Amino acid sequence: MKKNITIDDVAKYAGVSRQTVSRAINNMNGISEKTRQRVLATIEELGYRPSRLARGMASNQSKTIGLVIGNILNPAHSEVIRGLETMAQTVGYNVFIRTTNYVRDAEIETINALISENVDGIVLSSTHLDLQTVASFADKNLPIVVVHRNMSAPNLTSITTDIERATQSLIEYLIGSGHRKVGLLTRPGDQENIFHVKGYKKGFQSLGLEVNSNWIMQASNTNLEAAHRTTKQLVTRNPDLTAIVAYNDMMAIAAMHACRDMGLNVPDDISVIGYDDISVAAHVFPALTTLRIPSFEIGQLAMEQLLEMIKTPDIIYPPTLLDIELVLRGSTKSRQIAALSH
Amino acid sequence: MKKNITIDDVAKYAGVSRQTVSRAINNMNGISEKTRQRVLATIEELGYRPSRLARGMASNQSKTIGLVIGNILNPAHSEVIRGLETMAQTVGYNVFIRTTNYVRDAEIETINALISENVDGIVLSSTHLDLQTVASFADKNLPIVVVHRNMSAPNLTSITTDIERATQSLIEYLIGSGHRKVGLLTRPGDQENIFHVKGYKKGFQSLGLEVNSNWIMQASNTNLEAAHRTTKQLVTRNPDLTAIVAYNDMMAIAAMHACRDMGLNVPDDISVIGYDDISVAAHVFPALTTLRIPSFEIGQLAMEQLLEMIKTPDIIYPPTLLDIELVLRGSTKSRQIAALSH
DNA sequence: AAAGTTTGCGTGAGCGCTCACGTAGTTTAG
DNA sequence: CTAAACTACGTGAGCGCTCACGCAAACTTT
The missing domain is CATH 1.10.260.40 (lambda repressor-like DNA-binding domains)
Known part of the structure; x- marks a missing residue:
């Protein structure tokens, strides 16, 4: 010893x-x-x-922050974590990672637990909590950065992308390239609160088209098996879909698999689009068309902002909005003019 | 406040x-x-x-353990982390995750840093350090569990699978099903220290066959781009390969991509096999044949063992060896008798 | 040259707990 | 019926730092 x-x-x-x-x-x-x-x-x-412990005791600063996240299995989440951790390591901060399985109450309990563990700040990923609840936790001694949700208040800011607008643009793009019947494979939850769904609907509406609610289907879970199963149901119910927009790349990969199982060729019979641009997206067959979310950068920026807020509290930091880029690959194909004349 | x-x-x-x-x-x-x-x-x-801090100060137990890992991008690693964290959360422990990018010196430095941060124990994943070095860190106040490497010493144990033996069996299986020229796409490093390579060679030797060193190719990195590039070189150099054994599923997916790029059909022209059985493996096309590594379980057991060692130090805990299972899917195909008569 | 200001260092207190004791009151043994 | 052995608490010290001071010595200023 x-x-x-x-x-x-x-x-x-x-x-x-x-x-x-x-x-x-x-x-x-x-x-x-x-x-x-x-x-x-x-x-x-x-x-x-x-000793980190003694320092924390004496200075009331633990040099530790907490990350509250639904799960860590999606590589896009790993990228966020990596960004966060990379930034944290350079300044000598530690990260406590806590998973909630997307359960609302678990989020609250986890935040409370982190507070009692003397973290200097918290990063909340895709929280279900409303602004007021989150803001009630935020404090000069506990700044919070929310990721994937747009929020702002004293000691509370956010790093987001505009999924709603990007999805709207995507739908407009798909329709512009001849698609008419576009399915949406999305996550569970109240549709009113899912940007993915809102943008999808807006896309149709902006072009004066009707949205068929049968085209929207929510998987019971964001894992691959649920996505696979739900896609089959979606296609069975709407055999004439020419495209499916998935909630993320992982689910899109499962969706492509389901389409194959149903005897459909991607992209000849049906196009599939994901979100995130995880590293495998470019390597699967067919290569996945996707809306690229800068996950690593999001993690980095979240940590940077949090450090700023720790250093200078009580200021309102403006939310950061990062761009989403459409990456076209082999899983999508435009429909010919024939379809347009319809 | x-x-x-x-x-x-x-x-x-x-x-x-x-x-x-x-x-x-x-x-x-x-x-x-x-x-x-x-x-x-x-x-x-x-x-x-x-207060966790005060408790740690007074009791000299921080209820925090450190995880030293190469990177967290591979979903198999995420599974290990998830297992570790799941177990940790149930007993009120925290995990500091540190990445090293597989750099040896970074491992040592990271371990030292974790010690100074008063962690109660450390989990080392796929370390490059030799037994003696690791054992020199292990102490009654700092038990260590090594994952993916077989080690044992006082206050030091390991959770592993027998990659070498599994690979040997895989090769024997492939040869048994008619393959003769099997490529190996592996990671960088000294071949003598890579179980993957050792098992591969043993597989051939056990059947009295020659190993062609041209069939072994080490990617400069374990990411997908390097795997893709290296597979192309491997196939170019050995156009008559009928199978490729990759280092893990992620690399196998990139390898399949590379094969397609070279105009080869998987599995008709060439079989591809990975390791891990990450969740996407079953959903890519063709579905990936893989050696399943129980990653989640490894993480769980590592945490369990570590807790045991924290509770009762100075005992030698025997290493745990978990089974590897061959999961046959669409990316492999046996060669016909014609090849056997050769 | 006297007074004020800066620079460089040391001292005591205390962060919120746990550990090792100490001490009553109560039970058990012989 | 008394000594021994619990049981159920309380008390002081201290974990290893930082914070808020205090206080000399050196350096300015007028």
Whole structure:
């Protein structure tokens, strides 16, 4: 058992006071350059590492933030985590990751738990909570960054993409390229609260077309099996669909699989579109057309914003809106003029 | 700013001493059932949550463990993390995740950093470090569980699968089903240290066949682009391969893509096999034949073992070896007798 | 040259817990 | 009926830091 070297050991060894060592490691002033060098040298020599726990206790800053996320299996989520963690590591912060399986109450409980664990801030991914509830948690001592949802309040900001508008554009694009009957494979939940659904409907409406509610189908879960099953139902119910817009790339891959199972060729019989542009999207067959969400960047920016808010609280930081880009690949095909004349 | 309720507040309110409150929340004895109930009631009433930091300071147990992993992008790794975290959450432990990009020195530095952050234990995934180095970190105050590598020492154990043996069996199976020229798409590193390569060679040797070193190709990286590129080179160099064994499912998917790009049909012209059985493997086209690694279970067991070691140190815990199962899907096809007569 | 200002350092307190004791009151053993 | 052994609490110390001071020495200013 290695004895732990404390700040007092360093102080004694360097012949200075505890506080002077503290000044050296925290780059505070009130210490001469000469002393600082000497202290840093002894720190190096003794292999001293300050205790995160003690620091947290004394300063009321744990250098830890919490991430509350539905699940971590989707590679797009992993990208967000990676962005967050990359940023966090460079500034010496830790991340507690907590999964909620998208259960609302679990989110609240998790946030409370994180507070009691003295986190300095929280990143909430795709929360189900409303602005008021989230804002009630946000505090000068607990800034919150919400990801994938647009929110703003004191000590609360967000990093988002405009899924609704991007989906509307996508629908307009699909219709413009000859599609008429476009299915939507989406997640469970109240349709009024799903940007994916709202944008889909707006797309049709903006072109003066009717939306057939049979074309919208919500999987019971965002996993691949549910997506596969639901796509089969969707296609069975609407055999004349020429395109399916999935909720994300993972579900889109399962949707393509389901189409194959139903004897449909992608993209000749039916086009499939996903969201995220996860790394496999370009490698599956057919390669998946997708709306690229900059997940890594979202994670990075979330951490950056959170750090800003920790440093300077009580300011209202404007939400960040990142662009979504349509990446055309082999899973989509335009319909010929014949269809347009219809 | 909500004032933090401390243990002293609870003590005062319940009319007992600090220590009695501590006894109540930690289920220690030396407290009557009646008092315990009363204390727990006031805790509930005041909404008291003990500070993880203070607890850690006082007890020298931070209830936090560290995970050192190469990257988190592979869904198989996410599964390990999920298993670890699921287990951790049920016992109130936190996990610090640190990525190293598979750099050896980063591993050492990361372990040191985690130690200074007072973690109670460490899980090392696919480490490059040798037994001696890892064992030198392991300590009664810092048990270590190594995942995907077989190691054992005091306060050090491992959860693994026998990749070498499974690969050998796979090769034997492939040859048994008529394949003769089997390519290996593997990761960078010294071939002597890659179980994947060792098992591959053993498979041929056990059947008295020559291994052609041209059939082995190491991607410069484990990402999809490198796998795609390397597969093309592998196929170009050996146009007569009838099967490719990839390092994992992600790389196998990229390999299938590369084969298509080269005008080869999978599985008619060439079979492709991966490892892990990640969730998309069953949904890509053709569905991927793979050696299933129980990643979630590995994560769970790693956490369980670590908790055991934290509770009862200085015992040698035997390594755990989990089974690998061959999952046959559409990406493989046996070669006909014609090939066997060769 | 006296007074004010800055610079460089040290000291005590305390963050919120747990640990190792101490001490009454109660039960058990001989 | 008394000594020994619990049971149910309370008390002081301390984990390793930072914060808010305090206080000399050096450096300006008028």
